[in-house]
Amino acid sequence: MEIEIKIDPKLDLVFERATTIPVEKLWKGWTHPETLMKWFCPKPWRVTDCRINLRAGGEFFNVMEGPNGEKVDNHGCYLEVVENRKLVWTGMMTKGFRPAPANPMGFHFVGTILFNKTDKGTSYKAIVAHADEEGRKKHETMGFQEGWGKAFDQLVELMGGK
Amino acid sequence: MEIEIKIDPKLDLVFERATTIPVEKLWKGWTHPETLMKWFCPKPWRVTDCRINLRAGGEFFNVMEGPNGEKVDNHGCYLEVVENRKLVWTGMMTKGFRPAPANPMGFHFVGTILFNKTDKGTSYKAIVAHADEEGRKKHETMGFQEGWGKAFDQLVELMGGK
Numbered sequence: 001m002e003i004e005i006k007i008d009p010k011l012d013l014v015f016e017r018a019t020t021i022p023v024e025k026l027w028k029g030w031t032h033p034e035t036l037m038k039w040f041c042p043k044p045w046r047v048t049d050c051r052i053n054l055r056a057g058g059e060f061f062n063v064m065e066g067p068n069g070e071k072v073d074n075h076g077c078y079l080e081v082v083e084n085r086k087l088v089w090t091g092m093m094t095k096g097f098r099p100a101p102a103n104p105m106g107f108h109f110v111g112t113i114l115f116n117k118t119d120k121g122t123s124y125k126a127i128v129a130h131a132d133e134e135g136r137k138k139h140e141t142m143g144f145q146e147g148w149g150k151a152f153d154q155l156v157e158l159m160g161g162k
Numbered sequence: 163m164e165i166e167i168k169i170d171p172k173l174d175l176v177f178e179r180a181t182t183i184p185v186e187k188l189w190k191g192w193t194h195p196e197t198l199m200k201w202f203c204p205k206p207w208r209v210t211d212c213r214i215n216l217r218a219g220g221e222f223f224n225v226m227e228g229p230n231g232e233k234v235d236n237h238g239c240y241l242e243v244v245e246n247r248k249l250v251w252t253g254m255m256t257k258g259f260r261p262a263p264a265n266p267m268g269f270h271f272v273g274t275i276l277f278n279k280t281d282k283g284t285s286y287k288a289i290v291a292h293a294d295e296e297g298r299k300k301h302e303t304m305g306f307q308e309g310w311g312k313a314f315d316q317l318v319e320l321m322g323g324k
Contacts, residue, residue, distance in 0.1 A: 005258075006258075008260075011260075056218060056241070056242060057241070057242060057250075079218070079219070079241065079259050080218060080219060080259070088219075088259055090259070090261075092254055092255070092261060093252075093254070093272070096167075096168075097241050097242070097250055097252070097272050097274075097291075098173075098272065098291050099252070099254060099270055099271065099272055099291055099292060099293035099297075100293060101293050101294055102293070108261055109261065110255070110259050110260065110261055112259075129259075129260050129261055130261060131261035131262060131263050131264070132263055135261075
């Protein structure tokens with residue numbers, strides 16, 4: 001049965017794609033640190049460190065580095081893990097559901113990735129929920145669709161699909 | 163086996179009591195709306211509405227009303243539910259793990275209640291985690307220990323223990 005989530009267009013950004021890559025490979029891309037590091041950040045940025053403790057309350061940590069020496073540490077916490085189906089995490093908390101300090105970007109979000117198996121591969125949907133419209137707009141203006149699109153293309157290329 | 167959680171004294175407030183009330187009755191006090199409404203708020207304040215959807219991502223909502231017509235709506239979300247053992251929730255999110263708007267109190271927290279069965283009843287521990295020291299201090303100064311103590315005394319009285 002397909003997992004669906006109610007979208008609030010004022011607060012949520014949605015990124016959706018159909019791909020020939022099977023759900024198991026996309027799941028590995030999201031949950032295996034060495035694999036995630038290969039695609040998660042649009043080039044020329046790259047992920048230089050990653051820790052994943054794949055359970056509700058477990059740590060999701062990664063470091064993004066830019067071409068001019070920029071460095072961003074992303075501390076997060078998984079909220080829900082349904083193998084090959086659904087992954088929910090947030091930067092509002094660090095491991096063990098500990099509240100995180102304010103985000104320098106000025107907004108926090110909860111990300112949900114839905115992996116739905118299809119005849120041809122996977123229907124992939126990311127829902128990124130914000131606390132208010134201001135946060136959603138800021139994230140949108142920062143280039144959400146372009147960034148998530150480039151990263152996803154890198155994942156598809158890595159897995160040898162289309 | 164006893165469930166323990168690492169405490170950070172800079173960020174966490176801890177409320178701890180031993181009681182003759184068995185874990186199952188304390189669990190009911192926390193998870194059954196009509197029962198929770200009878201003790202959750204120190205008198206003369208009272209809880210006038212409550213909704214509980216007891217699963218990770220489920221809603222924890224209650225309304226507190228004061229003697230002078232004050233009214234506070236508390237929207238929250240459960241993060242972890244282990245029957246008769248452990249309950250984790252936060253006001254940082256509303257149902258479905260949706261990020262909540264900023265709290266008018268100026269701080270958010272994640273609350274964990276641990277119920278450990280003992281020979282004489284229950285060892286009860288609440289750990290309330292904040293994002294920063296300022297939040298922890300503010301909550302402490304608002305009368306955290308006194309408030310949680312009064313409410314817990316109401317729960318013990320309701321359940322006919324000591």
